[in-house]
Amino acid sequence: MTSSTKEKSLSNNEEGVNPLTPQTGTPLSGVTVVEHGKGVAASYAGRVLAMMGATVIKLERPREGDPLRYEPPLLPTKHANSAIHAYLNVNKASVTLDVATGAGRELLVELLRRATIFIDDTHPQSRADWRIAPANICAELPDLIYLSVLPFGAFGPYADYRATEINVFHSSGEGYLLPNGLALEIFPNRPPIKAYGHLGEFQGGTSAALAAAAALLALPAAGGQTVDVSVQDANVALSAMTLQRYGDGVLETRPTRSFTYGGVLECADGHVQILLLEQRQWNLMVKMLNAPEWTRAPGMEDPMTRGERGKLINEHLRAWAKTRTVEEVVRLARDAEVPLGKYFTPPDIIASEHERARGFIGEIALDNGTVVSMPTFPFRLSESPVPTLRNVPGRPGEHNAGVIGTMLGHTQDELDLWYSLRVI
Amino acid sequence: MKPLDGVRICDFTLHAAGPYGTHYLSMLGAQCIKIESRARLDIHRRPHPVYGRLEPAEFDQGNGDKYAIELNLRKPKGVELAKKLVSVSDIATENFRPGVIRKLGLSYDVLKQLKPSLVMASVSAAGQIGPEWSDPGYAPIFAAVGGLGYLTGYDDGPPVELRNMMDNVTGMTMACAVLVALYKARKTGIGEHVDVAAREVASSFMGDAMVAASAGIPVQRKGNEMPYASPHGVYPCVGHDTWISVSVSTQAQWEALARSLDAAHLMGDERFRDAAQRWHNRKALDEVIATLTVRHDRNVLTRQLQAAGVAAFASFSARDLAQDEHLRIRETVMDMTGPQGKTRAVTNAPWRFEKTPARMERWMPGLGEHNEYVFGEILGLAKSEIARLVDEEVIW
Structure with missing residues (x-):
């Protein structure tokens, strides 16, 4: 050539x-x-x-x-x-x-x-x-x-x-x-x-x-x-945040960095991420779940004591999500204004109407x-x-x-x- | 001289990506005026139970170098003062939920009438337009929706939540967009409204996966693997939770690694004979390497492997970052002393400009610390007028 x-x-x-x-x-x-x-x-x-x-x-x-x-x-x-x-x-x-x-x-x-x-x-x-x-x-x-x-x-x-x-x-x-x-x-x-x-x-x-x-x-x-x-x-x-926390006297590790409750939830057909940083968001989540009894148990109202019950909260949240599809969970959260999102795959993003x-x-x-x-x-x-x-x-x-x-x-x-x- | 000397920012951002983005611009020399009010405090001034913090933060990296004022945007006079400040600024930034800035009467359409060359940036989870524009989001959520969370994790495990880094890189992207727009504004006199969607920032870092997926090639989580490189992973060293990352891609590197680990016999092991065999048997190889590295000090092994031409480095904790000689010499990490006299390690600007050095100069300001300077010297209000606005809970 x-x-x-x-x-x-x-x-x-x-x-x-x-x-x-x-x-x-x-x-x-x-x-x-x-x-x-x-x-x-x-x-x-x-x-x-x-x-x-x-x-x-x-x-x-x-x-x-x-x-x-x-x-x-x-x-x-x-x-x-x-x-x-x-x-x-x-x-x-x-x-x-x-x-x-x-x-x-x-x-x-x-x-x-x-x-x-x-x-x-x-x-x-x-x-x-x-x-x-x-x-x-x-x-x-x-x-x-x-x-x-x-x-x-x-x-x-x-x-x-x-x-x-x-x-x-x-x-x-x-x-x-x-x-x-x-x-x-x-x-x-x-x-x-x-x-x-x-x-x-x-x-x-x-x-x-x-x-x-x-x-x-x-x-x-x-x-x-x-x-x-x-x-x-x-x-x-x-x-910077991990260095900032070190300056506050906290050395972050993988276990200590995990959220005490919320995080990745497995649904029937995929995963979602939920994050409840503020009291208002916790209240919205309780409402979304129709206030089951466990959310009204002692210690659940206060953000600090609630953190100590993270394992129990996660057990309930995971059981709730596992029986529902991602689509249903996302819809419920959107209606209730609870911060939650689907773990999108690359094909999901390519097909996303929003994007x-x-x-x-x-x-x-x-x-x-x-x-x-x-x-x-x-x-x-x-x-x-x-x-x-x-x-x-x-x-x-x-x-x-x-x-x-x-x-x-x-x-x-x-x-x-x-x-x-x-x-x- | 700094790159952004003479540039002023009217900064309405309060949380994570926004303040971190303007932090970059501050370190580059822009005068960043942070607008808060007693009813609308930056997150670092509030308790944060998720981090076990029941009082304001002693220090917040994203607010270093800034000028803090109190301005109540619920009052019409507060909005008018904000407009005045914008009209003498080059850049305005906000990360309210989409729609809020418009309700406040401070949308780009309004502000550009006051200053046609204004560059305004809005940062949100999903952007200002699009069917899902109103979706809220924190870093782990927009990393999930952006796809990066789905692809991160062990190959046989669930997706992984990505954290503050995603906020901060959204801020970094915003800062980059703002400067590109400012460059154009200086040439043309016409500003821009920059619409940054955090979920798209996450997606843009996995564009290769989308290209592959669209070509019919599935992409999945794969832990520490990179295709056809083996060993390639994070391996234990002497000490609790102490690790080294090692990346081998050539035969010479493989042999150098085996020798450095006092395991030259591995070179004769059929399972690991060449790159193809090592890739095929990578899980077994990872186990073998882990039994060898665990006898070594990670820093000694790093130096040894680097000298032998093998890419290797420790997995750094925050303590390592604070103490590392290289980062200290480059002033990537440096000490700062706060008003209470306590010294702590902070991160500095991540670039070394030959002629216009960028740098973090000052500790974060107190609430309203610069009211007098900004309202008096910049906006030219008389002291009596400022006092009256304080009484009226406008400067508040």
């Missing part, structure tokens, strides 16, 4: 949208981001910016591309594309570039001259080896925002540590406290767990996107700068025409268009011609040379 046929289309989908075309009317239209990341945190930061209208150019390794393309579950696409890769890289352009080569680094700097933000999650040692550390890059590009996204940040005793999701999640204080409630009651002796998937890294990515937005606002006064984002730091900040009405769920075609559903974005802006799903990069380097050729002005001969040298 010649490079010209390789670059026939700027989009993965034959009828897709060119991600290099600015999205007018969006908050970050006109902001160009170069993302050199292979982890979830950096990629999610790029996704946030892309969904807000920035032009995001994702750099992948030549040939095999982003490692996340291969993380199961894999999608039935022409080119390697996992579910997580499709989700994280929607609305981005894909360029292959080996920044470890001299020519690759030169092209990177050339690209960064046209960018506002550079997102990088390269291990500090490799950054130094490849001369792409902030000290190397920012000296040449003083107006650039260099967003460093690393598991433990760019300095400190753990800066060089290797970590995957389970390590950073458990380094933050939250993993130590999972599970609690019903799961802990059933399996009191099992090791703690992490949350589903890549939660810690997604949260790190959100923190990085927030920092990028702050650096953008500071740009006119401060110029470019490096922002050191640590996924651990982001998650520790989110665990459809809000534009939270969208559809996008993959490179083989398969249409998948995914979240757009978890907030709405009144004066900007609802974020739309425009494209999912198919083949690594699908937008090489558009970026390195058209945007940077290099000739086809140069591109062919770099292809042959595996620079791109």
Whole structure:
């Protein structure tokens, strides 16, 4: 295959949208981001910016591309594309570039001259080896925002540590406290767990996107700068309550963190979550149950003494829920204004009328025409268009011609040379 | 210089996600004016029996750095003063139940007439629009409705309730949305109403599961597993409730782990010969690894494994967070001393800006601590006028 046929289309989908075309009317239209990341945190930061209208150019390794393309579950696409890769890289352009080569680094700097933000999650040692550390890059590009996204940040005793999701999640204080409630009651002796998937890294990515937005606002006064984002730091900040309680003299553990009553209830066909923090909510729940005798027993009225009877309360609540369907329990709680919600499955959310009405769920075609559903974005802006799903990069380097050729002005001969040298 | 120097927030939020979101903006340098009243106190100023607390909290992380005023929104004059404050602010935030802000006469439609470039954020469980807009929610509920709770847990157990972290990350998402909107407002002069739905924040962290499900690939709870990585889990170490997380994805890492655990013989075990075999026998492998790690000090083992190229780290409790050298050096965790003279560990801003450092500077304010400054200096009311409004229970 010649490079010209390789670059026939700027989009993965034959009828897709060119991600290099600015999205007018969006908050970050006109902001160009170069993302050199292979982890979830950096990629999610790029996704946030892309969904807000920035032009995001994702750099992948030549040939095999982003490692996340291969993380199961894999999608039935022409080119390697996992579910997580499709989700994280929607609305981005894909360029292959080996920044470890001299020519690759030169092209990177050339690209960064046209960018506002550079997102990088390269291990500090490799950054130094490849001369792409902030000290190397920012000296040449003083107006650039260099967003460093690393598991433990760019300095400190753990800066060089290797970590995957389970390590950073458990380094933050939250993993130590999972599970609690019903799961802990059933399996009191099992090791703690992490949350589903890549939660810690997604949260790190959100923190990085927030920092990028702050650096953008500071740009006119401060110029470019490096922002050191640590996924651990982001998650520790989110665990502030457990540190706060420690300061109050309470060291939270999985058993002590469990609610004394309420929590996960098993229904006939699924699970719901009930939470009764205030006296008013307890009263509403009693009313919903038609005030059975056990709710009127001594000690049940006062919130403090009631907590001591948590086991008994849960026995009754669980017996009540077990004989009813989720739908019935949710309906009763909604009518009674009791705080309770269903444990939704992914298909439930995809089908949710509420989420459809809000534009939270969208559809996008993959490179083989398969249409998948995914979240757009978890907030709405009144004066900007609802974020739309425009494209999912198919083949690594699908937008090489558009970026390195058209945007940077290099000739086809140069591109062919770099292809042959595996620079791109 | 901080990134948000000169930015002012009129903050009506009182509980969890809202105050935590504006806390991020405060640490970034925004002047955040927190609006309470004696009838409408922030949750940290009230008892919290669920936490066994029968009096106000001594400290609340989400309210550090803020300016606290009393303003009674049940009085028409209180609403008028709130409008005046909004008109000299860049951002307004609220997390009432949907519909309440409109009843108060402080909806975005009203406020944008006063300040067209205003960025206003509303945070709620299900968002401001949609058939289920009025559903209430606390973190474990919107984590459940958002799907993340369903997918978290042991593969043979029930779903797991997720807690305060979900509130706080909703706040973080709100802060991010507000800054993106502020960036646009500065360019165009036109503000935004930001509608943040906490359940969608939870769902957005499992977008991969929804992509898979829509492609016909079921996704279920799976404890600590990650596909085709084994061993991959949390294993016991020396000491009560002391754990290390270990993640092995290559043959070299597997061999390094076996050697570090003084168990080189495992490399010759057919069940664990290669990645495919280890994945197939992962439950048995987890049991074997647990019998080995339990003889090791978690910190020594972490250093040993990291030196050998294996991703490993302790499972940190709050005590660990408070005492960890790395977090102290990065000032992610630092000490603050309150007005009563007691020092405690708190979390600081989670980013290190080279030129515009963000930081938590001050302990949380007392109720109405900044009445004089805000009503006098910012809104220009005379002392006699302030006194009269206090008597009328407007500043109250």
